[in-house]
Amino acid sequence: NLSKPVFAQDEMGRPFIIVKDQGNKKRSHGLEAIRSHILAAGQVSNIMRTSLGPRGLDKILISPDGDINITNDGATILSEIQLNNEVAKLMVELSKSQDEEIGDGTTGVVVLAGALLDQALELIEKGIHPIKVANGYDKACKIAIANLDRIADTVHIDSENIDANLSKDSDLFRAASTSLGSKIVSKCHDQFARIAVESVLNVANLERKDVDFELLKVEGKLGGSLEDSKVIKGVILDKDFSHPQMPKEITDAKIAILTCPFEPPKPKTKHKLEVESVEEFKQLQEYEQGKFKQMIKDVKDAGANMVICQWGFDDEANYLLLSNELPAVRWVGGSEIETIAIATKGRIVPRFEDLTPEKLGHAGKIREVPLGTTRERILVIEDCANPKTVTALIRGSNKMIVDEATRSLHDSLCVVRNLIKDSRVVYGGGSAEISCSLTVTEAADKQKGIDQYAFRAFAQALDIIPMSLAENSGQDPIQTLTNLKAQHVKNDNAFLGVDCLGKGSNDMKGQFVIETLIGKRQQLLLATQLARMVLKINDVIVTGKDQY
Ligand code: ADP
Incomplete structure (x- = not known):
């Protein structure tokens, strides 16, 4: 093989190594690099796209040592899939910050970022410089976010009568319950929603709109069934007394x-x-x-x-x-x-x-x-x-169920926390994205410069969310999208989204499919940032890895 290093000796007898074909390092450059990054990012987002929404499909994740994990939680899939492409890895790392800050919506970020990049590639191939595309995206994102503020609604949190928030028709309860939507625990929906609201309220200060998650612990314990899960006002310790004759209660x-x-x-x-x-x-x-x-x-x-x-x-x-x-x-x-x-x-x-x-x-x-x-x-x-310390004890008959239930509960705890911190919401089912897409398209028509292309691309990328939701729930994506867009324009109603669960209505406000405003805003910002990051890389040099 040509590029294998060869040992030789100089005239003094000192050994040295000759590496042939040194220029053959793995390196991709320019448009070719950007194209390959976009394809890699597209692969990650394609994996995630089918698990978006309440009818999203589950994935089986098999770890290197053979452990099996079934989930459709975006953050979990991302943290467990093993990628060997650098850009795909970066994408996973960055999108995790959505999960860390907001606790939900990671799938959305990755899917949206993938679509933004897909659209960008078309523009780049037409000859528009990647940075111009990224800048246009930034401006479009600002417009979309301003639109989110415009269409946002406020949910009601009862700070006088705290227990009222636990009732089934309170906004917090419904929000917690929606966020459990697509997860395995659908059997014990109400119970888990109540656990989420009760435990967050216990550590919350409604006046200061502050939630201290330090005092809230979620403990999963094997055994029993999901129905045995409950809120404990205190902490639990995975131990027993050191001597069997010691009292069982103090x-x-x-x-x-x-x-x-x-x-x-x-x-x-x-x-x-x-x-x-x-x-x-x-x-x-x-x-x-x-x-x-x-x-x-x-x-x-x-x-x-x-x-x-x-x-x-x-x-x-x-x-x-x-x-x-x-x-x-x-x-x-x-x-x-x-x-x-x-x-x-x-x-x-x-x-x-x-x-x-x-x-x-x-x-x-x-x-x-x-x-x-x-x-x-x-x-x-x-x-x-x-008195604020509280533990949510999750029980389940096998490890897989306990793990998935713990993760789902984490999502809804975050939703409740986010609502207490900021009670503004937008509606889900892709309705917010459709509204933003329409607004950005409108702005594109007013643009004279090159930005109009980026704006249109941004608007089209936003459509991926309602389209994937429709596709995952067995509806025709394009038809659903065009219908919804037409209704949005006709009724000037930003609450219409994809009826994933077949309830017979597109009114997401009526179905109470909500997403927090901070969460949605963060999703758009992060996806735009991710796209910018990928578009800015035009050179990957893998050092020290010669291709043999
Ligand atoms: P993520 O990891 O991004 O939170 P999910 O799988 O939880 O992904 O899906 C979230 C998406 O599903 C959001 O766009 C949300 O609006 C939508 N969604 C959730 N529940 C419903 C529902 N009952 N009807 C329509 N859309 C829904």
Whole structure:
């Protein structure tokens, strides 16, 4: 093979390497590069397109070690598909920020970005410079976003009577319920919507429009069925008490939260302790006993009636704890310790000497509960000193269901949170996109310069959303789109979208298919940004990879 490196020696006998065909590095350039990037991006967006909307198809994802995952959640698919194209990878990375900030709408971003690039390619082939296209897209995006503000509606959140938001016809409940739309949990829709609204309201401050997600935990636990999922006002801990004879329930718990082990100090490394006689052994044992007693005394003196420890302790310590009526939990992970400290307003104590009554955490009730069908037990810490802490406990008969339910719940938690932060919404089913598409087309007609092409391309790209929604629910995409556009223009009504679920009406407001304004705005911005990024790359040089 020509390009294999060859070893040679110079006149002094020093070895060196000759690499032939050095110019043969993998490199693509100019229009050819942009074209190949657009094709790569198109592949990602094609995968995602069929899972858009409530009738989107599921994907089976098989991880390298054979784990199977079924989902149609955009963010999950993106995070698990393995790509070997750099631009496709970039696209996945950037679109994830939609999921991180908004928690929903990742599929939409990727599909839209793919369409924008597709349209851009046509313009580029006609001879328009990629940067001109990108700039035109930016302007069109601004127009579209202004249009979103115009058509936005406000949902009602009852801040006087908080419980009213839990009722089935409240806006928050309906929003949570819509966002669960296309997910596996459709069987327990109402229940999950209620879980979402209840847990977010618990950590929300409606006056300040603030939601503290730190205090909200979602825990998936295998066993039982989806119907057993519920909201727990407190935290749960995936552990049981260290001794089976310890009480299963503690009321008015004062908790010592420790990161030091219940064991006597060990000799430092490199020192050996040699025990040569029975006396010495006894002394050692007494010393250990003394240490244990002192530790337990420290805990008792501080007024604690329960211990949560990051480390383990042996049978002897365990027995002492039991006989001193100090129920204890061992091997509690670092992040769980932190959660418990926040929830119970306790301090994490690294040394027994540091324990004081003020540092104890407080909880009204701690119970050990069996987990339905499995033999596992969990600890439920309720009535915590910080009343806002809440945990959504998801149950399900297999891991796949628990995972999908957890993800779906995450989506609807985000929707509820976003609505509390900003209660403006636009309607879904592609209605907002159609309205923006019409507005941008109108603006294109007024443009004299080259921007009009980019504007039209942008408008056409927006159409991909209603078209994919129609296609995924078995309708004729082009016919549906033209009908809807005609109705939009005729009635000046921005609420008409694709009737994915076959309810017999295109009125998305009536069906309450909503999307938050911030979410939709972010989607457009991100997709435009993504397209710009790809259009700006005209050179990819893979260093160090010679093609053999
Ligand atoms: P994403 O990851 O982008 O959130 P989804 O699969 O959740 O993707 O699909 C969201 C799209 O489906 C949005 O355009 C939304 O308006 C639309 N949609 C959701 N529910 C309905 C419905 N009941 N009827 C029509 N369109 C819907």
